[in-house]
Amino acid sequence: MKSFDSSASKSPNGILWLLCAAAALIFFQAYMIAPLIPKLSAVFGVSEQRIGLIVPAYMIAYGVSILFYGWLSDSIGRTRIILVSLFAFVLLTALTAAVQSTTQLVLLRLLTGLGASGVVPMSLALVGDLYPHDQRGKPLGMLFASMEGGMALGSTTGVILEPFTGWRMLFLGTALLAALVLWLQYTYLDRSARPSGQPSTSILQAFSGFRSLLSTARGARTYGYVFWNGIFHSGIYTWLGVYFSQRYSLGEVGIGLAILGYGVPGLVLGSVIGRKADKWGRYRILVPGLGIAALATALMASGVSLILAAVAVTLISLGYDLTQPLFAGIVTELGGKKQGGQAMGLNVFALFTGFGLGSLLFGEAIRLGFNTALLIFAGIQILVTLAAIPLFKTESPKTVAHRDS
Numbered sequence: 450m451k452s453f454d455s456s457a458s459k460s461p462n463g464i465l466w467l468l469c470a471a472a473a474l475i476f477f478q479a480y481m482i483a484p485l486i487p488k489l490s491a492v493f494g495v496s497e498q499r500i501g502l503i504v505p506a507y508m509i510a511y512g513v514s515i516l517f518y519g520w521l522s523d524s525i526g527r528t529r530i531i532l533v534s535l536f537a538f539v540l541l542t543a544l545t546a547a548v549q550s551t552t553q554l555v556l557l558r559l560l561t562g563l564g565a566s567g568v569v570p571m572s573l574a575l576v577g578d579l580y581p582h583d584q585r586g587k588p589l590g591m592l593f594a595s596m597e598g599g600m601a602l603g604s605t606t607g608v609i610l611e612p613f614t615g616w617r618m619l620f621l622g623t624a625l626l627a628a629l630v631l632w633l634q635y636t637y638l639d640r641s642a643r644p645s646g647q648p649s650t651s652i653l654q655a656f657s658g659f660r661s662l663l664s665t666a667r668g669a670r671t672y673g674y675v676f677w678n679g680i681f682h683s684g685i686y687t688w689l690g691v692y693f694s695q696r697y698s699l700g701e702v703g704i705g706l707a708i709l710g711y712g713v714p715g716l717v718l719g720s721v722i723g724r725k726a727d728k729w730g731r732y733r734i735l736v737p738g739l740g741i742a743a744l745a746t747a748l749m750a751s752g753v754s755l756i757l758a759a760v761a762v763t764l765i766s767l768g769y770d771l772t773q774p775l776f777a778g779i780v781t782e783l784g785g786k787k788q789g790g791q792a793m794g795l796n797v798f799a800l801f802t803g804f805g806l807g808s809l810l811f812g813e814a815i816r817l818g819f820n821t822a823l824l825i826f827a828g829i830q831i832l833v834t835l836a837a838i839p840l841f842k843t844e845s846p847k848t849v850a851h852r853d854s
């Protein structure tokens with residue numbers, strides 16, 4: 450059977466490694482921002498809530514723009530979107546190093562979200578094109594492990610290096626590394642790749658496609674959980690730097706060490722989680738993942754020691770690793786090859802608009818105190834976990850194989 454994207458004529462594993470490198474840098478840059486909020490607040494002389502707008506500015510723009518990248522990729526091919534979007538990421542990240550005000554920083558973060566949002570989602574969609582559904586767990590796990598590695602390095606390395614390099618050099622260095630990856634992708638990926646036999650669609654047809662993806666019970670519950678996952682995890686992560694600064698009086702290096710475990714579970718266990726999901730079914734991993742994140746969040750609100758708070762951060766990250774890659778696997782099945790780009794685009798729209806909304810909501814909730822904010826999020830997460838038991842019970846290998854046959 451002919452592949453959807455002619456890049457598949459080359460080694461899928463070779464392509465996968467290049468996609469993983471770009472994904473790691475995208476997430477490194479995205480996750481190095483939040484722990485720097487206390488520092489940037491002092492540099493620009495504004496409140497932490499105001500400088501915190503740089504997170505939703507990036508996340509929401511990222512989520513909204515991917516709707517159109519996904520639709521466009523179904524017409525012109527995944528690789529073209531990946532290359533153009535990675536170029537935008539390189540340029541805008543480099544420009545961020547030169548900003549002189551909070552307004553400029555927020556604007557550049559918004560533009561970077563708009564420009565860079567095609568890389569990771571189209572990489573996930575390309576994996577859906579290159580691998581059959583019963584073999585996607587491992588490559589998806591590798592991609593998510595790369596993202597988690599970027600998260601881990603960005604959230605810790607960035608804030609630890611900042612006192613020695615300055616925050617501007619963090620952006621410039623990331624841009625230079627991304628430029629190298631862009632060059633490698635440009636020389637390796639098939640830039641003429643187009644979807645085979647895929648007619649172009651109008652914007653109205655594209656939104657009709659989104660509606661059809663949400664019209665099934667499986668689609669509605671999956672995208673709904675992706676949206677909440679974004680709200681929950683970004684809400685907590687965005688303000689971890691402020692949490693450890695206020696609760697334990699830590700500086701930049703201390704904050705970096707305290708959140709060292711964030712992203713590590715996915716980096717170490719990403720491919721293992723993917724293989725176990727293929728073998729056991731997603732249900733047996735999703736529900737525990739949701740529950741672990743809820744309990745770890747409640748632990749952070751209980752006034753524990755610094756060591757236990759750091760452990761809780763790692764467990765919250767593990768909860769993300771046990772859920773989001775599996776939701777992405779479901780999404781690749783919802784769209785198939787005909788709507789793969791749209792399906793993944795809608796997935797990232799739900800996730801990143803959730804990211805942006807979560808950082809705003811938690812930022813407002815901490816006005817009531819960190820303990821209250823954490824308990825509110827933990828309580829909702831417990832309810833979400835209980836609801837997932839009947840909702841995702843059909844996500845077993847036998848049921849999925851029967852559905853796709």
